[in-house]
Amino acid sequence: MRIRALAIRIIRQFLRDKRTLAMMLVAPLLILTMLHLVFNGENYIPKIGFVNAPDAVINKLDLEDVKMTEYESVKNAKEAALDHSLDGYVVFEGPMVDKIVLEGSDPSVNGAFMKWFQQASKQLMPSQGSPELRAEYLHGSEDMGQFDYFGPVLLGFFAFFFVFIISGISFLRERTSGTLEKLLASPLRKWEIVVGYILGFGLFTLLQATLIAWYAIYILGMLMEGSFIYVLLITLMLSMTALTLGTLLSAFANNEFQMIQFIPIIIVPQFFFSGLINLETISDWLSWLGPITPLYYAAEALRDIMVRGYGWDAIYGNLLMLAGFSALFMFLNILALRKHRAV
Known part of the structure; x- marks a missing residue:
C-alpha cells in the first residue's frame, strides 16, 4: 500500500507539472524530427x-x-x-x-x-x-580535415552551452534563495541589478572563454590561420550572449530541472543550424532558423578567423549581431524583473 501511494504521488506530481510532461513526451519527438530533416536533406550542389x-x-x-x-x-x-x-x-x-x-x-x-x-x-x-x-x-589545404572545419562551431557551441547553463542556474538560485527579492526591495534600479549581475558573471565568462579557446587551439591543435585575439573577442561576445539569455530564461524556471528543460529548445537547434550542417542542403522552410540564432554568427566569425585567416573587416558584422542579441536579452531581463514575483 505504501509503495502504491508513493507511486501515485509521483504520477500526480508529473501530471501537475505540464511543462515537464510535455518535455518528456514532445521534446524527443521534436529533436528526432529535426535530425531527420537535417540529415535527410538534398545532396550538396557545387x-x-x-x-x-x-x-x-x-x-x-x-x-x-x-x-x-x-x-x-x-x-x-x-x-x-x-x-x-x-x-x-x-x-x-x-x-x-x-x-x-x-x-x-x-x-x-x-x-x-x-x-x-x-x-x-x-x-x-x-x-x-x-x-x-x-x-x-585560397584557404586551407588538401590536408585539412573535418575537425578543422567543424572546430570553430564546436568551440563556439561549448562556450555558449556551459555559460548558458551555469548563468541560468546561478541566477535562478539568487531568486529562490531570496537574494534577488532583497535587491529588488533596495534602492537599486532594475537595470543596475541586471548590469551588476552580468558584470559579476562576466568575469568568469571571460576566464572560461579564454581557457576553452586556448586549449582547443594550442593543446588540441585546432587549425588557426588568423589572430588569437579575435578568437577571444568572438568567444567572449558569444559568452555574453549566452549569459544574458541564461539569466533571462531563468525567470521562467522554478528549479534547476526546469532550467535544463530549455536545452532542447534553445541549445539543440543552434547546434544544427550554426553551420555544422551545410544550410544549402536543408529545405528553405527550415534553414531560416540559422540566422536567428547567436551561434550562427559566432561560428561564421570563428571560421573567418581560424580557417580563412581573415581580420576585423570580415567579422565586425557578426560581432555587431552578437552585441545586438546581448542588448536585446538585457532589455528583456529588465522587463522580466519588473514583473518578478517571489517564488
Missing part, C-alpha cells in the same frame, strides 16, 4: 566557375549537378570565391584546363567539387582520362 572556357567545352559538359557561372577573368572568379559565391573555379587555356582553384575552407565541399571535375574530365578527354592537375587552395 558552385563552380569557368574562366575563359570555350563554348565547345561547356556544351560537352553535364552541368545538371552543378551551379555553373562563367567569368572573363581570374580576378573576378577569385573575388566570387572569396565572397563564398563560388566553391572554386576552373581556368582554361584554350580548350585545355590550365588550373583548378578551390575556396578550400570546407573539406566536404572540396570533395564534391573534385568529384565533379574528375567526371567532367572524362567527358572532355575520354581517351586521356583525368588530367594530372593539383588544385590550388
